[in-house]
Amino acid sequence: METFPKIISVDDHTVEPPHVWQDRLPSKYRDIGPRIVRAPVREMTFVGGKFAPKMGAAGDDGPMADWWVYEDLLRPLTRLDTAVGCSRDDIKLEGITYEQMRPGSFSVPERLADMDVNHVQSALCFPTFPRFCGQTFTEAKDRELGLLGVRAYNDWMVEEWCGPQAEGRLIPLTLVPLWDAELAAAEVRRNAARGVRAVCFSEIPPHLGLPSIHTDYWDPFLRACDETGTVVAMHIGSSSKMPSTSADAPAAVGSTITFANCCFSMVDWLMSGKFDRFPGLKIMYAEGQIGWIPYILERADVVWEENRGWGGVADKVRRPPSELFAEHVYGCFFDDAFGLRNLDAIGVGNVLYETDYPHSDSTWPTSREVGESQMGHLAPDVVEQIVRGNAIALLGLTREGLWGPSAGPGA
Structure with missing residues (x-):
C-alpha cells in the first residue's frame, strides 16, 4: 500500500499515575481513597477467567510491585497492564513497578512519542485501575x-491526560457511577459540556449485579447519551467476567474467545428496543474484533423474522436487527484478517481500527504494517474510512482527526 492513513485508535489504555486521586480527593478521603503502595507479591494467578493477587507483608521475600490500595482492595500493577516493548516470551503474569513499565503507559509526552513511532495520530484510552467501565x-x-x-x-482524563500537552491527539473517555442511572446521566452531561463524546459502560451489566439493558433502569443514562451525542463504549472484560470454559481453564482459552x-x-x-427509543444512540465494542459479526446478524434477522412473536x-424491535446494527453499532479490531475479508457483510461504516497500546495483544509498534497487510485488498477510500474516517465522524473530531472541547462532527 503506497500510503497508509494516520491511525486513529479507538482502543488504547492509560495506566493512571499515582497522583490522580491523591491530588483530587478531599483531604479526609486521601487515606482510604486510591493510592499506591510498594510491596512484595506473595502470589498471583489468572485461571478460569479470574485474577487473584495476594500482597506480601513488609520484609517478605518476593518480587516487588506497585499496588493500588482502595478501601479493602489490593490490586498490583502487572506486566499485562503494560507489555509493549517486551519480548512476547517475556510477557508473564507478574507484578511490576512504574519504573519497570514503558513510560508511555502513564506519561503524555512519552505516549505521544510512542504514537509517532506507530503511525498513530490520535487515541481513545480506557482506564486501568478503575477497570474498563469503573467497576472498581x-x-x-x-x-x-x-x-x-x-x-x-474524569477531571484528570479531560484536564490532564487529554489536556493542552496532548495537542488534541488524546481523546477523552469518561466513567459514570453505574450504581445510579440518574447520577450517571448527570455525569454524562457534565462531561459532554466540556467536549467529551464517549463514555465507558459494561458489556453485560447483570454480571456486575446491575439491571440488564432490557429494563428501564438505564433510560436516564441512555437518554443523556442520545441527547449529547455521547458514544457508549464497551470493552471486553467490562462485565468483570472474562469468557472461560471452566474454573481450571488456562488463560489462553479465555484469550481466544474474548469476543x-x-x-x-x-x-x-x-x-432490547433501545435503538427505537433512543434513535441517536451509538455503541461500540472495543477489542472484540469483527469476524464473528456477519453470522450473528444473519441469525438475529432470522429469529426476528420467524420467531419475534x-x-x-x-x-419493541420494529426493524430487522441488521438494520439497527448498521445505524447504531461499531465493531473494533486490531488484527482480524478474516473480518476484513468479509467486510461487505459487516459494513464499511461500522468498523473502527485500534492498536491496544500498551497491552500484550497490542500491535505496537507495527500497527501500520499489520493494517497494510490485512487491508491491501481494499480500495484506498475504504481503508481511509476504517483507519480514521469512521472514528472522526463517531467521536466528533476535527477534519484533521484531533479532539478539542469545541470540536464537533466535521468541525
Missing part, C-alpha cells in the same frame, strides 16, 4: 467516595 468504584462500600473517585478520574461477551452483548442491545420482541 461500583464495587466500593462508600458511595460518596466512589462518586468522588469517578469524577476525579464472546461482545457477541452476547450485541444481541442484547439489538433485541413468541420470542418476546415483536412489540
Whole structure:
C-alpha cells in the first residue's frame, strides 16, 4: 500500500499515575481513597477467567510491585497492564513497578512519542485501575467516595491526560457511577459540556449485579447519551467476567474467545428496543474484533423474522436487527484478517481500527504494517474510512482527526 492513513485508535489504555486521586480527593478521603503502595507479591494467578493477587507483608521475600490500595482492595500493577516493548516470551503474569513499565503507559509526552513511532495520530484510552467501565468504584462500600473517585478520574482524563500537552491527539473517555442511572446521566452531561463524546459502560451489566439493558433502569443514562451525542463504549472484560470454559481453564482459552461477551452483548442491545427509543444512540465494542459479526446478524434477522412473536420482541424491535446494527453499532479490531475479508457483510461504516497500546495483544509498534497487510485488498477510500474516517465522524473530531472541547462532527 503506497500510503497508509494516520491511525486513529479507538482502543488504547492509560495506566493512571499515582497522583490522580491523591491530588483530587478531599483531604479526609486521601487515606482510604486510591493510592499506591510498594510491596512484595506473595502470589498471583489468572485461571478460569479470574485474577487473584495476594500482597506480601513488609520484609517478605518476593518480587516487588506497585499496588493500588482502595478501601479493602489490593490490586498490583502487572506486566499485562503494560507489555509493549517486551519480548512476547517475556510477557508473564507478574507484578511490576512504574519504573519497570514503558513510560508511555502513564506519561503524555512519552505516549505521544510512542504514537509517532506507530503511525498513530490520535487515541481513545480506557482506564486501568478503575477497570474498563469503573467497576472498581461500583464495587466500593462508600458511595460518596466512589462518586468522588469517578469524577476525579474524569477531571484528570479531560484536564490532564487529554489536556493542552496532548495537542488534541488524546481523546477523552469518561466513567459514570453505574450504581445510579440518574447520577450517571448527570455525569454524562457534565462531561459532554466540556467536549467529551464517549463514555465507558459494561458489556453485560447483570454480571456486575446491575439491571440488564432490557429494563428501564438505564433510560436516564441512555437518554443523556442520545441527547449529547455521547458514544457508549464497551470493552471486553467490562462485565468483570472474562469468557472461560471452566474454573481450571488456562488463560489462553479465555484469550481466544474474548469476543464472546461482545457477541452476547450485541444481541442484547439489538433485541432490547433501545435503538427505537433512543434513535441517536451509538455503541461500540472495543477489542472484540469483527469476524464473528456477519453470522450473528444473519441469525438475529432470522429469529426476528420467524420467531419475534413468541420470542418476546415483536412489540419493541420494529426493524430487522441488521438494520439497527448498521445505524447504531461499531465493531473494533486490531488484527482480524478474516473480518476484513468479509467486510461487505459487516459494513464499511461500522468498523473502527485500534492498536491496544500498551497491552500484550497490542500491535505496537507495527500497527501500520499489520493494517497494510490485512487491508491491501481494499480500495484506498475504504481503508481511509476504517483507519480514521469512521472514528472522526463517531467521536466528533476535527477534519484533521484531533479532539478539542469545541470540536464537533466535521468541525
